[in-house]
Amino acid sequence: MASSKVVILGTGGTIAGTAASATDAVGYAAAQLGVAQLVAAVPALASRSLECEQVAQLDSKDMDHATWQRLAQRAAHHLARPDVAGVVVTHGTDTLEETAYLLHRVLAPAKPLVLTAAMRPATALMTDGPQNLLDAVTVALDAQAGGVVVAFGGRVWAGAEVRKVHTYRIDAFAAGDAGPLATVEEGSVRWSRAAPKTQALGLAAIAADPARWPRVEIVLNHAGAGGMLVDALVAQGVQGVVVAGTGNGAVHHVLEAALLRAQGAGVRVLRSTRCASGPVIGEAALPSAGALTAVQARVELMLQMLPTE
Numbered sequence: 672m673a674s675s676k677v678v679i680l681g682t683g684g685t686i687a688g689t690a691a692s693a694t695d696a697v698g699y700a701a702a703q704l705g706v707a708q709l710v711a712a713v714p715a716l717a718s719r720s721l722e723c724e725q726v727a728q729l730d731s732k733d734m735d736h737a738t739w740q741r742l743a744q745r746a747a748h749h750l751a752r753p754d755v756a757g758v759v760v761t762h763g764t765d766t767l768e769e770t771a772y773l774l775h776r777v778l779a780p781a782k783p784l785v786l787t788a789a790m791r792p793a794t795a796l797m798t799d800g801p802q803n804l805l806d807a808v809t810v811a812l813d814a815q816a817g818g819v820v821v822a823f824g825g826r827v828w829a830g831a832e833v834r835k836v837h838t839y840r841i842d843a844f845a846a847g848d849a850g851p852l853a854t855v856e857e858g859s860v861r862w863s864r865a866a867p868k869t870q871a872l873g874l875a876a877i878a879a880d881p882a883r884w885p886r887v888e889i890v891l892n893h894a895g896a897g898g899m900l901v902d903a904l905v906a907q908g909v910q911g912v913v914v915a916g917t918g919n920g921a922v923h924h925v926l927e928a929a930l931l932r933a934q935g936a937g938v939r940v941l942r943s944t945r946c947a948s949g950p951v952i953g954e955a956a957l958p959s960a961g962a963l964t965a966v967q968a969r970v971e972l973m974l975q976m977l978p979t980e
């Protein structure tokens with residue numbers, strides 16, 4: 672018989688947030704409720720075979736590498752269990768795309784690893800968390816589901832493509848040019864395409880003490896950009912720099928000169944874009960991050976430089 676258990680890993684976020692008033696959807700504290708409380712608030716989940724584990728309790732703006740390491744380890748542990756069909760992670764929306772990309776590259780699981788979140792706290796008059804959580808469990812149990820995906824706002828996004836595109840609306844995610852993978856409709860999933868695949872790096876790739884993970888920073892191109900930030904980062908021992916270029920990854924000539932100097936000094940540099948959609952195409956003096964957003968490129972560069980022990 673196919674396994675039907677779903678493990679729900681809690682990490683905090685607005686989905687676990689509370690406000691003093693039900694009409695307050697922005698002035699709230701994230702990461703207040705435990706993951707078991709989130710599940711208990713969704714009557715439709717009572718009939719499901721679920722297991723909850725609190726991996727962290729934070730506002731995802733404060734996400735850190737140690738939490739990523741622990742989350743990846745716990746997700747991998749549960750995904751390896753034969754009685755588990757899939758794993759759901761409740762998360763904040765702010766850095767959801769970074770966590771999703773990291774888990775995609777490190778684990779690339781055959782079973783579904785479904786991240787979900789909410790834009791409104793659990794106490795809001797019309798909160799989006801319970802429906803998103805229910806949809807995430809639906810996706811985790813769907814026979815066609817696999818890999819790292821995000822269930823949010825009635826749609827399923829690829830962990831490799833998803834990005835937050837709005838500051839407060841409940842329809843806050845998109846996937847650049849790619850669009851969603853699927854729609855969740857009244858408890859069933861309608862797939863449009865399969866999630867992009869990758870070769871998993873494996874947990875060993877992120878086994879190093881997080882204090883030793885390489886320092887990779889992001890700088891932005893803009894009118895009047897200079898090299899001061901890059902020079903300061905190099906002086907501080909930065910190991911990688913992602914530049915979010917203008918348009919098709921273009922970089923002001925003064926900033927570019929500083930980045931080339933950094934590269935010459937052994938710092939890895941990747942050129943992304945500050946545009947909300949579209950890959951960086953074509954060659955230039957600095958290597959392109961392709962279709963990766965600046966924050967994804969930062970994760971990618973860090974993963975490529977992590978010490979293996």
Ligand code: ASP
Nearest residue numbers: 684685730731763764765
């Ligand atoms: N700051 C919150 C977080 O990322 C925002 C949210 O979850 O919507 O944890």
